[in-house]
Amino acid sequence: MTINYLSLAVREVSLLSPYVPGKSIDELERETGMASHRIIKLASNETPMRPNPHVIQAIQDELRNITRYPDASGFRLKAKLSEKFGLKSEAITLGNGSNDLLFMIAQAFLGAGRNAVFSQHSFSVYEAAAKATGASTQEVLALNWGSDLDQILTAINRETRVIFLANPNNPTGTWFDRRAFEAFIDRVPRETIVVLDEAYIEYADDPSLPNGLDYLHSYPNLIVSRSMCKAYGLAGLRIGFAASSPEVAGILNRVRQPFNVNSLALAGACAALDDDTYLQRGRQVNRQGQQQLQEGLSRLGISWIPSRTNFLAVNFERPARSVYDALLMEGIIVRRLDGYGMPNHLRISVGLKTENIRLLDALGSIMRKGSW
Missing domain, CATH: 3.90.1150.10 (Aspartate Aminotransferase, domain 1)
Incomplete structure (x- = not known):
């Protein structure tokens, strides 16, 4: 049969x-x-x-421990991220690349009867992560290949739980500035999570772009996702992190897979953060x-x-x-x-x-x- x-x-x-x-x-x-x-x-x-030679050395040093599970809490890496970016350790969630974090967010906040909003020509994982939970999605037409923040605001309704927003955007490379972001997030309902995907922020090289981490204390509904696979050169290790309020981080940790970041990635990321x-x-x-x-x-x-x-x-x-x-x-x-x-x-x-x-x-x- x-x-x-x-x-x-x-x-x-x-x-x-x-x-x-x-x-x-x-x-x-x-x-x-x-x-x-x-x-x-x-x-x-x-x-x-x-590859960064310091990262290679850190990985080689860690190889002797690969018969053991990694530190599930990522204590050392969280401590280094806290020091570098001025974050509370309990506000950090580690991921197997930022993709892992996007799926965590969707699993935690989306589902049948809820929806996610994102821009046309934005990262395809936003739609996949949302739909996998049974949520519906609203794709807002792009403006000059980038996010039309005003139209995204218009698309929000009572069922909207997550907005996915990339700055700069992949795959178009477009961006919005600090003033536009502030005007946008001020108008988002507090019960709607705003995911600011900053996978490429290290390359932005433009002070007019907002640094999402600067807004966490004012907007408890904001989650900033960062990747260490691009500018830090760790694509083969798959490592990223999200910064949010401690309360939101606690929710994400309820759906985070055990040992989702391997020991070589943890060691390599720590070394990468030490080498500016x-x-x-x-x-x-x-x-x-x-x-x-x-x-x-x-x-x-x-x-x-x-x-x-x-x-x-x-x-x-x-x-x-x-x-x-x-x-x-x-x-x-x-x-x-x-x-x-x-x-x-x-x-x-x-x-x-x-x-x-x-x-x-x-x-x-x-x-x-x-x-x-």
């Missing part, structure tokens, strides 16, 4: 699509036979820098790479959405699938945005100088051949 197991799944889960990450170097190597050293990945917004030089160097590499890409794209007559992140959403003004495929054949992995309602765009992470040159040369060759 054949059983349709999808029909046995919870209805809300059966309607979801699996998350599709950027193609990996190993995957392209398997598909094409191309040697891995010839492939560059500019798809997933990782740092292009080599690596973080500052990464920001400098990103600034220079952004300028290099923008100047090169301008010479090619290709436009992009202004960004305060470590990537550009590049507009080819026609379906970009052919450009994506042509770049793969050159050993360059970027990210398609069809699933975000942006089929004419590709998201391109900022790479090292040599990687950026190779990308721009490949785009120039593709355009000259008319293979797009």
Whole structure:
């Protein structure tokens, strides 16, 4: 007898699509036979820098303990986060990347009969996390590829329990300033949780953007999520944290999985927080790479959405699938945005100088051949 197991799944889960990450170097190597050293990945917004040697040393030191479970409370990491960002330890929730935190928030505050609000062209996990709980969702039309805060306010109703808001936004790179955020959050009902996703805030390099952590004492309904996978260079370890009121953190810890952050990630994150030089160097590499890409794209007559992140959403003004495929054949992995309602765009992470040159040369060759 054949059983349709999808029909046995919870209805809300059966309607979801699996998350599709950027193609990996190993995957392209398997598909094409191309040697891995010839492939560059500019798809997933990782740092292009080599791993922090202090992080590597901390991981090596921790390896002797891998027969034991990690510290479930993350005491040392919370202490370092408290010191660096001026937070109370009891206001911090640790996650296996910020994705883990987004699902925790949805599980804690959403469910059937409740809804979540987020912007068009925002991170797909917002919708997935909400719908997996049985909640409904409201996607608000974007304004100039970014969040229309006034329209998000209009979308709030009595059933709205969570607003997901990214600053800067992924995958568009857009942002809103401090004044706009303050005007927005002042008007959000206190029974509605505002999740300010700051996964890319370290790259913003713009004092006009709000630092969400500065608003926690005034808005107990605010949760700020941060990732250490991007600027801190810990993508392979998967580590992030949320800051909130202690009361909200206590609720999140009720649904947080036991030992959700492994011991190597805890050790690596502690070492990363101790090394501000690596973080500052990464920001400098990103600034220079952004300028290099923008100047090169301008010479090619290709436009992009202004960004305060470590990537550009590049507009080819026609379906970009052919450009994506042509770049793969050159050993360059970027990210398609069809699933975000942006089929004419590709998201391109900022790479090292040599990687950026190779990308721009490949785009120039593709355009000259008319293979797009």
